[in-house]
Amino acid sequence: xxxxxxxINRAVGxxxxxxxxxxxxxxxxxxxxxxxSELLYGVLMVSSISxxxxxxxxxxxxxxxxxxxxxxxxxxxxGLLDGISYALLSAADRSERESLIESLETEGDxxxxxxxxxxxxxxxxISRLDQNSKSQIVEIINNGLPxxxxxxxKNRLTAFEKKIVLAAFLLDFTALVILVIPYLLFDxxxxxxxxxxxxxxxxxxxxxFYYAKFAHLSKWKGAFVAGLLGLILIVFAESTNLVxx
Amino acid sequence: xxxxxxxxxxxxxxxxxERYAEAFYGIIMVTGCTGMVSLGVPPEESGVxxxxxxxxxxxxxxxxxxxxxxxxxxxxxxxxxxVAVDNLRSGKESExxxxxxxxxxxxxLIGKLGDEDKVxxxxxxxxxxxxxxxxxxxxxxxxxxxxxxxxxDFVTVFPVAIxxxxxxxxxxxxxxxxxxxxxxxxxxxxxxxxxARMRRWRIAVLFSSFTIFLLALSFALGGI
Numbered sequence: 001x002x003x004x005x006x007x008i009n010r011a012v013g014x015x016x017x018x019x020x021x022x023x024x025x026x027x028x029x030x031x032x033x034x035x036x037s038e039l040l041y042g043v044l045m046v047s048s049i050s051x052x053x054x055x056x057x058x059x060x061x062x063x064x065x066x067x068x069x070x071x072x073x074x075x076x077x078x079g080l081l082d083g084i085s086y087a088l089l090s091a092a093d094r095s096e097r098e099s100l101i102e103s104l105e106t107e108g109d110x111x112x113x114x115x116x117x118x119x120x121x122x123x124x125x126i127s128r129l130d131q132n133s134k135s136q137i138v139e140i141i142n143n144g145l146p147x148x149x150x151x152x153x154k155n156r157l158t159a160f161e162k163k164i165v166l167a168a169f170l171l172d173f174t175a176l177v178i179l180v181i182p183y184l185l186f187d188x189x190x191x192x193x194x195x196x197x198x199x200x201x202x203x204x205x206x207x208x209f210y211y212a213k214f215a216h217l218s219k220w221k222g223a224f225v226a227g228l229l230g231l232i233l234i235v236f237a238e239s240t241n242l243v244x245x
Numbered sequence: 246x247x248x249x250x251x252x253x254x255x256x257x258x259x260x261x262x263e264r265y266a267e268a269f270y271g272i273i274m275v276t277g278c279t280g281m282v283s284l285g286v287p288p289e290e291s292g293v294x295x296x297x298x299x300x301x302x303x304x305x306x307x308x309x310x311x312x313x314x315x316x317x318x319x320x321x322x323x324x325x326x327x328v329a330v331d332n333l334r335s336g337k338e339s340e341x342x343x344x345x346x347x348x349x350x351x352x353x354l355i356g357k358l359g360d361e362d363k364v365x366x367x368x369x370x371x372x373x374x375x376x377x378x379x380x381x382x383x384x385x386x387x388x389x390x391x392x393x394x395x396x397x398d399f400v401t402v403f404p405v406a407i408x409x410x411x412x413x414x415x416x417x418x419x420x421x422x423x424x425x426x427x428x429x430x431x432x433x434x435x436x437x438x439x440x441a442r443m444r445r446w447r448i449a450v451l452f453s454s455f456t457i458f459l460l461a462l463s464f465a466l467g468g469i
Contacts, residue, residue, distance in 0.1 A: 031321075031322050031325070032321050032322060032325050033317075033318030033319055033320070033321035033322040033325075034318060034322075036314075036318060036321060037314040037315075037318040040310075040314055041314070044310065070466065073462060074277070077455070077458065077459075077462075078277075081269075081273055081455060084451075085266050085269055085270070088262075088265075088266070088437060088441060088443075088448075089262050089263070089266050090352075091441045091443060092261070092262035092265070092437065092440055092441035093260075093262055093352055094352075094441075095440065095441045095442045096260075096261075096262070097352070097353070097354065097356075097357070098442075100354070101354070101357065117354060120353060120354055121353060121354070124349070124350060124353055125323075125326045125327070125330060125346070125349065125350070125370075125379075126350070126370075128376055128377045128378070128379065129369075129370065129373045129375070129376055130373055130374045130375040130376075132373075132374065133369050133370070133372075133373035133374065136369045137355075137366055137369050137370075140358070140362050140365050140366055140369070141354050141355065141358065141362075143362075144358045144359060144362035144365075145354065145357060145358070146357060152442060153442070154442060154443070154444070155441050155442040155443045156443070211317050211318075211321060214321045214324060214325065215317060215320040215321045215324050215381050216324050216381050217320075217381060229310070233306070
């Protein structure tokens with residue numbers, strides 16, 4: 001092996017590991033439900049925006065570049081907006097939790113304090129445990145919560161919340177990369193849009209299948225419902241002339 | 246439904262931060278889509294009516310899809326939590342299962358506990374007498390949650406769509422719609438940041454800049 005091949009091999013190796021690293025990063029940052037929802041939003045945004053641009057854009061060859069630019073800008077913007085709103089949701093939830101801790105600190109009555117803790121756990125998996133185990137966990141929290149903490153004055157996005165922005169953005173962008181391929185392969189805008197929408201429909205079916213699979217529901221029913229939703233969107237758009245495919 | 250009852254309904258089925266997020270999505274969807282459609286519609290009255298219908302239909306569809314994905318997405322996460330609890334209790338990949346459970350509970354008060362207490366919580370879950378699995382069915386409660394989310398997206402159309410009712414010219418209507426959306430986004434950003442104890446004016450400016458960017462984009466592409 002020539003000495004100059006070493007950095008090339010390393011670069012190739014890193015490039016082939018990139019998708020795996022990206023998948024791991026997204027998996028560590030977003031929950032399974034969030035990942036499926038983000039992909040669905042991405043497919044929905046690309047197919048509906050490309051539909052809107054087909055009627056709005058110029059019909060000649062330059063329409064391809066026009067479409068690509070619009071799709072790229074839209075998805076980058078949507079990915080950022082979506083990611084930022086996710087991060088803000090997380091920051092707001094953290095602020096809510098800090099408010100609860102502050103109110104628990106000032107609560108002198110132990111019974112009320114425990115009741116407030118139990119209520120906070122009501123919508124989590126803890127609520128599905130038997131009564132005795134729930135009480136034990138409430139007791140652990142009651143004794144273990146940090147006391148006389150410094151009051152939160154200003155809330156800032158944490159490093160993890162910044163990662164959420166990137167992970168949501170990457171998932172939206174994945175949908176764009178898949179659905180934009182027909183615009184690079186076909187000569188006419190209408191045909192490219194048609195193929196892109198068919199791929200979107202397949203993605204709707206797959207996402208419905210996996211939503212149902214991970215929610216322990218009927219997989220084929222899930223695939224059918226999501227596919228039907230995608231089909232309605234496309235047929236509806238066609239019948240109202242929103243999409244020229 | 247009278248306003249106090251509607252507020253009560255929203256309060257019961259959505260959290261405050263979810264309401265801010267839904268209003269944010271609603272405004273962005275309607276401004277983004279009307280901006281895009283404005284590139285291709287005739288500038289006279291029929292075009293304005295078309296835009297009004299587009300705004301309404303886009304947000305009806307978006308509201309339904311958003312409501313469904315929120316409900317089904319949380320269903321997926323609840324089932325994933327059940328799988329982790331089952332694995333922990335059966336001793337299958339118990340270390341990973343414990344990590345998954347703590348991740349799931351990280352946003353609650355348990356996330357504020359020290360490592361020792363977190364281990365105690367996991368131990369209580371492992372040795373609990375019983376654990377009822379999540380009931381993964383869309384019941385009336387879930388439908389109400391979908392409707393609550395849908396209604397927020399639907400309601401946010403109206404302030405932004407007002408210009409499409411009063412103006413005959415698409416360009417005028419779209420411009421005024423964007424002005425209203427910009428102020429609404431600034432207000433929403435300010436309120437959301439206040440609730441999250443973040444820098445209010447910074448978030449207000451950031452939010453309003455999104456609609457200003459959309460306006461500039463439509464303009465650059467030859468629209469309004």
